[in-house]
Every structure is written in C-alpha cells, then in structure tokens.
Amino acid sequence: AAMRQAITENTVMMVGSAPSYPHGIIDPLTDLAEIAAKKGIWMHVxxxxxxxxxxxVEKLGYPIPTFDFRIPGVCSISADIHKYGFTPKGASVILYRNPELRQYQIFAYADWPGGVYATPNVSGSRPGGPIASAWATIKYLGLEGYMKLVQKSMDATKRMIEGIQAIPELYVLGKPLATVFAIGSDVLNVFALGEKMKEFRWYIDSQHLPPCLHMTVSPIHATIVEPFLADLRAAVKEVAKLKPEDITGEAAMYGMIGSMPDRAMAKDFAVQYMNDLYRVH
Structure with missing residues (x-):
C-alpha cells in the first residue's frame, strides 16, 4: 500500500529486494510487480x-517465494556474483526479460570522429579479467558445487538463528528465509554489543533504522557457529551490566548518528567523515 501511494507521474521504476541486504527479508515481489504492471512502470528485482x-535454496526444497521472471511484470533482475557466487569482485550481472528492454542500457554514438562508438553501458572500456575469473569460478563450481555450498550456508544459518533466539535479550528481525539476517534487542545497546564482540575477535556490521547487527552467513561459518554463540552469550552478559555513560567510542558515535532526527545532518556527518579520511596532509 505504501509503495502504491508513493507512485506519481514522475515514477519511472519500482524496486523490490530478494532479499534486502540489511535484514534478509524478501519483498512481496508478486504484489509489487502487479502494481507496476497496472501502472505501466518498470519493475526491477x-x-x-x-x-x-x-x-x-529453492532447489534444495526450502520455501522461497517466487523472485524471478516467473512473476509477470518483472522487467529486470540484478545479481552480484561476488557474493554467493563466490567469484572475485569486479563483475556483476543484470538480466532483462527481453532484448527490447535491454536496448535502453546500451550506449551508442554515431557522430564521433573516431568512428561509430557503442558499449554495453555508459561505463565504456572495462577490464575483462574479473569477468573471465567470474566465469571460470561459476563453471568450476557448477550446479553440484553451488548446491553443496548453499546447503552448508543454510545449515549454519539455522543453527545460528536458533542459538540467537535462545538468548532472552536478543531476537532476529522479521522472518529471513535465506542466509542474511539481523540481530536486534529491546533491552541492550546493540552497538555496544557489536563493540564487545570485537574483543572476542568477531567483527559484525552495525546498522540502524532500527538499531541491529548484520549477519551474512557463508559456508565457511559452518565450523564456527558454536564458538560464535558462546562468545555472543558472554558478550550479552557483559553489555547488560553497562550503564549509558559507560558506552563510548564507535558504539556511542553510531548510536548518535542513528538517532539524529535530521537525516540530512546525518548525511552531512558521513560526508565530512569521508572527507577527513581522504584529506592529504
């Protein structure tokens, strides 16, 4: 309903996630695509x-909602193959329902003195190495390899979520169906928890809106679920003893930025932070 109400005459595209990076939730893509089709708007997944x-995940028999071109109205799908494709960074994928839609991505200029110039997109020349290495990785792993890796990831995620949900102070946001999820708490400062986990040599990304810790589980994590959960339980006990004035450093800074009612100010803060990092002394 919110997305339908947000559509105006200036709307050119609707986008749904499969899943969303912060919380691992798959959007109601079939419903969104139906709205997009009725409005004559491009629907991207x-x-x-x-x-x-x-x-x-679907081939392994897990209940996953339809997320691809089987949904009428979906025009394009993007996928980063360096994530769960396990390829080197530098190559990605975008798929179109048909060539007629793909043509809008192509850049062509016929009046350049150097000749007719055409590229797959506006980026122009790109290195072929990452594409070749990505192709080699995918061919090497094949269907069987990916099935084994995804099964390991799903098994590790299940054990991890069950262990987190057994800690009274913590919960998992929403109902993630794959291997990305977020940890929240109504009684602890999760940013302080993330900082405490660093002392145990676990590095977890902090997120806000709402405050939570981001988890991306891969096959390599299958061997460390129990040690991670043991340290998480210990960290929860220590953070529970902290008073608000005890929370300092990155935890305090991240909490301050996340709670700023003026989001433009929060953006300015982030820009200034990056400027300071890249300043030449």
Whole structure:
C-alpha cells in the first residue's frame, strides 16, 4: 500500500529486494510487480545478495517465494556474483526479460570522429579479467558445487538463528528465509554489543533504522557457529551490566548518528567523515 501511494507521474521504476541486504527479508515481489504492471512502470528485482543463492535454496526444497521472471511484470533482475557466487569482485550481472528492454542500457554514438562508438553501458572500456575469473569460478563450481555450498550456508544459518533466539535479550528481525539476517534487542545497546564482540575477535556490521547487527552467513561459518554463540552469550552478559555513560567510542558515535532526527545532518556527518579520511596532509 505504501509503495502504491508513493507512485506519481514522475515514477519511472519500482524496486523490490530478494532479499534486502540489511535484514534478509524478501519483498512481496508478486504484489509489487502487479502494481507496476497496472501502472505501466518498470519493475526491477534487486537480487544482488540472493541472485546466486536463492535459486539453489529453492532447489534444495526450502520455501522461497517466487523472485524471478516467473512473476509477470518483472522487467529486470540484478545479481552480484561476488557474493554467493563466490567469484572475485569486479563483475556483476543484470538480466532483462527481453532484448527490447535491454536496448535502453546500451550506449551508442554515431557522430564521433573516431568512428561509430557503442558499449554495453555508459561505463565504456572495462577490464575483462574479473569477468573471465567470474566465469571460470561459476563453471568450476557448477550446479553440484553451488548446491553443496548453499546447503552448508543454510545449515549454519539455522543453527545460528536458533542459538540467537535462545538468548532472552536478543531476537532476529522479521522472518529471513535465506542466509542474511539481523540481530536486534529491546533491552541492550546493540552497538555496544557489536563493540564487545570485537574483543572476542568477531567483527559484525552495525546498522540502524532500527538499531541491529548484520549477519551474512557463508559456508565457511559452518565450523564456527558454536564458538560464535558462546562468545555472543558472554558478550550479552557483559553489555547488560553497562550503564549509558559507560558506552563510548564507535558504539556511542553510531548510536548518535542513528538517532539524529535530521537525516540530512546525518548525511552531512558521513560526508565530512569521508572527507577527513581522504584529506592529504
């Protein structure tokens, strides 16, 4: 309903996630595509996280909602193959329902003195190495390889979520169906929890809106679920003893930025932070 109400005469595209990066939730893509089709709007599925995982999750028999071109109205799908495709960074994928839609991506200029110039997109020349290495990785792993890797990831995720949900102070946001999820708390400062986990040599991304810790589970995590959960339980006990004035450093800074009512000010803060990092002394 919110997306339908947000559509105006200036709307050129609707986007749904499969799944969303912050919380691992798959959007109601069939409903969104139906709205887009009725309005004559391009419907894009952002499967940058799940594009190389969800097909195998589905093949393994897990209940996954339809997320691809089987949904009428979906025009394009993007997927980052360096994530669950396990390829080197530098190559990605965008798929179109048909060539007629793909043509709008192509850049062509016929009046350049150097000759007719055409590229797949506006980026122009790009290195072929990452594309070749990505292709080699995908061919090497094959269907069987991806099925095994995804099964390991799903098993590890299940054990991890069950362990987190057994900690009274914590919960998992929403109902993630694959291997990305977020940890929240109504009684602890999760940013302080993330900082405490660093002392145990676990590095977890902090997120806000709402405050939570981001988890991306891969096959390599299958061997460390129990040690991670043991340290998480210990960290929860220590953070529970903290008073608000005890929370300092990055935890305090991230909490301050996340709670700023003026989001433009929060953006300015981030820009200034990056400027300071790249300043030449």
């Amino acid at each position: 952002d499967a940058c996280v799940g594009g190389l995982e969800l097909p195998f």
